[in-house]
Amino acid sequence: MNYVTNLKKEDLAGDRIGVFFGTFAPLHVGHQAEIYKAAALNDGVLVVTSGYTGDRGEKIGLPLRKRFRYLRQAFADEWQIKVDYLDEDNMPKMPNGWDVWLAKLIAIVKRNIVNKDAKIIFYTGEQDYKDEIEKRLGDDPQYSVSLMDRTILNISATKIRQDPLKYWDFINRVFRRHFVQKVVVMGGANSGKSTLIRRLARSANSPFSDDFAEIYQEASNVADSEMDIKDYLNIIQGQYQANSTEINSPANNGLAIFNGDAISLQAYSNLLLNEDEREQLEHLYNTTISAEEIDLILVIPPFSDQRRTIIRATGAAVDPIKYHRELLRLINQYGFADKLVVLDAKNQPNDPAGYYARYLQALDAIQAYTGFDIEHRR
The missing domain is CATH 3.40.50.300 (P-loop containing nucleotide triphosphate hydrolases)
Known part of the structure; x- marks a missing residue:
C-alpha cells in the first residue's frame, strides 16, 4: 500500500466507495471535514473536481487542471482518498447537461475503483443536486446520494473568493499559494x-x-x-x-x-x-x-x-x-x-x-x- 504518492495511486478497493464532487475553488476546511467523514464511513473516497473553460474557478486564476493538481497534492498522503477531474467542456450547460454529466461522473468513478460492483455513495451539499442525481439513478441499488450538513462549518468557497484574507484560516494550505x-x-x-x-x-x-x-x-x-x-x-x-x-x-x-x-x-x-x-x-x-x-x-x-x-x-x-x-x-x-x-x-x-x-x-x-x-x- 502506497501511503504517499502524487502522480499515481492504486485504484480504490473495497465494497463501499464515497464520491465527493465539487468545483473546489478553493478547497476549504468545510470540504475537508466532509471528505474525511466520507473516508471514515467508506472503504475509500474519490474526490472529483469539475468545471469548464471560464467557470468561477478560472475567473480567479484557478482553472480546472490547476484545481486538480492542487487537490492531488492536498491529499497526496491519504491512501484512502483519490482525486480525479471532470471536464465539462463540450457538454450541454446546466440544467440541460445533467444526463451527460452524471454518465461521465460514473465512468470516472468506475475507472478509479477495483470492485466495479461496489456500493457508490455520492456526497453533495445541495438539495437540488441530490434531487437531480436521484432522478437519474432511479432504483439502482448500487448508487445512493447523501446530503451533507453544511451548517457544521459555516464557510463557503464564494465567501473566500470574495475576501480570501478575511477567511484565510479556512483555506486549504495547498490552495493558499494562489491567494x-x-x-x-x-x-x-x-x-x-x-x-x-x-x-x-x-x-x-x-x-x-x-x-x-x-x-x-x-x-x-x-x-x-x-x-x-x-x-x-x-x-x-x-x-x-x-x-x-x-x-x-x-x-x-x-x-x-x-x-x-x-x-x-x-x-x-x-x-x-x-x-x-x-x-x-x-x-x-x-x-x-x-x-x-x-x-x-x-x-x-x-x-x-x-x-x-x-x-x-x-x-x-x-x-x-x-x-x-x-x-x-x-x-x-x-x-x-x-x-x-x-x-x-x-x-x-x-x-x-x-x-x-x-x-x-x-x-x-x-x-x-x-x-x-x-x-x-x-
Whole structure:
C-alpha cells in the first residue's frame, strides 16, 4: 500500500466507495471535514473536481487542471482518498447537461475503483443536486446520494473568493499559494533593503525571502563584475525558488515579502552585460516575471547616509542612480506602474536618512494595495 504518492495511486478497493464532487475553488476546511467523514464511513473516497473553460474557478486564476493538481497534492498522503477531474467542456450547460454529466461522473468513478460492483455513495451539499442525481439513478441499488450538513462549518468557497484574507484560516494550505499577496522590495545595494524587508515581515508576522544573489555570490566566490550568463541563470531560478518556498511555507498568513525578483535582477544585468548576453537572458526574465505575479512593488530610491557603513561589498559595480532609473524603466515596460510605490517619504529631523519614514510608508502601501491589515494582525 502506497501511503504517499502524487502522480499515481492504486485504484480504490473495497465494497463501499464515497464520491465527493465539487468545483473546489478553493478547497476549504468545510470540504475537508466532509471528505474525511466520507473516508471514515467508506472503504475509500474519490474526490472529483469539475468545471469548464471560464467557470468561477478560472475567473480567479484557478482553472480546472490547476484545481486538480492542487487537490492531488492536498491529499497526496491519504491512501484512502483519490482525486480525479471532470471536464465539462463540450457538454450541454446546466440544467440541460445533467444526463451527460452524471454518465461521465460514473465512468470516472468506475475507472478509479477495483470492485466495479461496489456500493457508490455520492456526497453533495445541495438539495437540488441530490434531487437531480436521484432522478437519474432511479432504483439502482448500487448508487445512493447523501446530503451533507453544511451548517457544521459555516464557510463557503464564494465567501473566500470574495475576501480570501478575511477567511484565510479556512483555506486549504495547498490552495493558499494562489491567494497570497506578494510584495517585492527593490533597491540598490546597501540601501537598507534587507533590514526593511525583515522589519516589515515581522511586523505582519509574515514570511520573507533572502537575497539569493548575495547568497549565491558568496557561495560561488564571484563578484558582480565577474558574473556571466550561467551565474544569472542560476540566480534567476534560485530567487524564484526562494520566493516560492516562502509562499508555500506554513507561516504564510496571506502576505509574503521578497528580497529579490526577476525585474530587480534584470535591471542589474542590463547595466553589466553586453547586448548579446542581455538578449540570451530576456526570454527567461519574461517568463519568470510573468510567473511571479507580484501584487506590490516597493522601491527604495538612492539616498545618502554618512553614518552608514557598507555591509555588502557586492553591488559596487553599478551606479545607484543608474540602477534606480533602470528599475523604473523595466517596471513600466512590464506594465507594473500601477503596482509601484517609491518609498520617498520626507525625512524628519530625528530620522535624517528616512529609515523610519520609509518603514511607515511601506506599511501604509501594503495595506492600501493588498488589503492585508497589518495593524489588525500584529
